Amino acid sequence: MQFKDYYAILGVDRNASQEDIRKAYRRLARKYHPDVSKEANAEQMMKEVNEANAVLSDPEKKAAYDQMGQGFRADEDFSPPPDWGSGFEFSGRGFGDGNMHDASEFFSRMFGHGGRNRHSHQMRGEDRHARIVVDLATAWTGASQTVSLRVPEMGADGQVVLREQSLQVTIPAGITEGQHLRVAGQGTPGFNGGPAGDLFLEISFRPDGRFRTEGRDVHGHLPVTPWEAALGGSIQAMTPSGPVEMRIPAESQAGRKLRLKGRGIPGNPPGDLYLELQVVLPPAKTEAARDLYRKMAETMPFNPRQEIRP
Amino acid sequence: MTITCILTDDQPLTLLELANACQVEPAWIAERIMAGLVITPIPARLDGALFGSRAIERTRQLLRIENDFDANPELAALVVDMMEQLTMLRRQIRQDHPVIDIL
Numbered sequence: 001m002q003f004k005d006y007y008a009i010l011g012v013d014r015n016a017s018q019e020d021i022r023k024a025y026r027r028l029a030r031k032y033h034p035d036v037s038k039e040a041n042a043e044q045m046m047k048e049v050n051e052a053n054a055v056l057s058d059p060e061k062k063a064a065y066d067q068m069g070q071g072f073r074a075d076e077d078f079s080p081p082p083d084w085g086s087g088f089e090f091s092g093r094g095f096g097d098g099n100m101h102d103a104s105e106f107f108s109r110m111f112g113h114g115g116r117n118r119h120s121h122q123m124r125g126e127d128r129h130a131r132i133v134v135d136l137a138t139a140w141t142g143a144s145q146t147v148s149l150r151v152p153e154m155g156a157d158g159q160v161v162l163r164e165q166s167l168q169v170t171i172p173a174g175i176t177e178g179q180h181l182r183v184a185g186q187g188t189p190g191f192n193g194g195p196a197g198d199l200f201l202e203i204s205f206r207p208d209g210r211f212r213t214e215g216r217d218v219h220g221h222l223p224v225t226p227w228e229a230a231l232g233g234s235i236q237a238m239t240p241s242g243p244v245e246m247r248i249p250a251e252s253q254a255g256r257k258l259r260l261k262g263r264g265i266p267g268n269p270p271g272d273l274y275l276e277l278q279v280v281l282p283p284a285k286t287e288a289a290r291d292l293y294r295k296m297a298e299t300m301p302f303n304p305r306q307e308i309r310p
Numbered sequence: 311m312t313i314t315c316i317l318t319d320d321q322p323l324t325l326l327e328l329a330n331a332c333q334v335e336p337a338w339i340a341e342r343i344m345a346g347l348v349i350t351p352i353p354a355r356l357d358g359a360l361f362g363s364r365a366i367e368r369t370r371q372l373l374r375i376e377n378d379f380d381a382n383p384e385l386a387a388l389v390v391d392m393m394e395q396l397t398m399l400r401r402q403i404r405q406d407h408p409v410i411d412i413l
Contacts, residue, residue, distance in 0.1 A: 022380075036393070127330050171315060178364065179317060180317075
């Protein structure tokens with residue numbers, strides 16, 4: 001296990017006051033908060049910053065960490081002695097929003113044995129949260145998918161260790177982005193015979209360049225030729241649930257939105273599918289094609305900018 | 311073994327279940343519901359109220375913002391409102407066509 005220099009992570013001196021630690025934490029939380037940050041490694045950095053703050057802002061944990069970490073440098077090999085933690089009372093929560101499975105091995109082994117496991121009465125385990133990324137088509141078909149999680153578990157020595165766990169879950173059809181699936185009994189184990197918590201999986205759709213969703217409604221683009229837009233007619237369009245035959249109204253312009261009622265994500269009621277027409281010009285790469293464009297210009301004089309005045 | 315999941319919008323959570331899911335006290339959520347900061351439950355009273363996916367997400371975001379920035383609940387709710395807008399706009403941009411600069 002590698003030693004974590006929490007002072008370096010927060011960028012503060014070892015003699016920093018609680019106010020300095022709080023200021024440093026807030027500054028870094030703004031920089032790496034996964035909800036707003038543009039940094040590539042924001043999520044990982046935020047976990048480290050949360051962990052450092054959980055230790056350094058808690059007087060009990062800070063005192064224990066300071067005593068144990070004397071003389072160690074970041075990433076140096078480290079293992080706590082067997083009597084580690086005696087004389088300290090880690091009564092606070094884990095860190096961040098309490099999700100121990102976000103903790104590093106260092107944090108879990110140093111501070112993971114405190115808290116709830118000392119209760120003598122039955123206690124329900126904590127609920128856990130994870131995000132699951134699925135293809136948009138899953139909203140129509142449903143799917144079975146494997147979810148990998150890091151689960152905190154009590155080792156034989158009373159220390160918390162993180163174990164990889166894989167779950168095969170069935171995702172029902174009709175899901176929308178941001179919805180939560182509840183997997184009963186797959187949270188952290190209960191204490192003294194208490195029931196396990198639940199696992200909540202937040203649905204996220206894999207980015208799709210063709211479609212986006214708003215609840216059950218689906219929005220996309222529909223490329224059409226100039227003659228299809230001008231003359232109208234039946235065409236075959238690709239939708240997330242497969243190809244459909246649809247009619248293009250004559251004299252359609254680029255940007256016109258067509259609604260296919262009930263063709264959005266299934267549900268009660270189902271969503272609608274909105275397709276925005278995108279007029280695509282045939283390339284003018286051959287002399288014959290250029291001749292046709294010239295002929296159009298002669299027979300159909302048209303200035304699309306005549307409405308625009310300086 | 312394949313485990314079947316339940317969609318929380320099909321089988322919504324009670325206030326206690328929402329509190330467990332977000333690891334806060336039910337009173338913490340109740341206070342914010344009364345102030346109109348979390349989401350209006352169905353029915354619109356706390357006794358027997360049920361909560362879906364959006365309430366879970368919003369409550370967790372509120373909690374994160376309040377804790378991480380020592381923000382008061384109203385300010386945290388404003389940030390969460392803006393984050394929801396941002397997410398929606400980002401999805402829109404992701405699907406729109408790339409912009410081509412012409413000199």
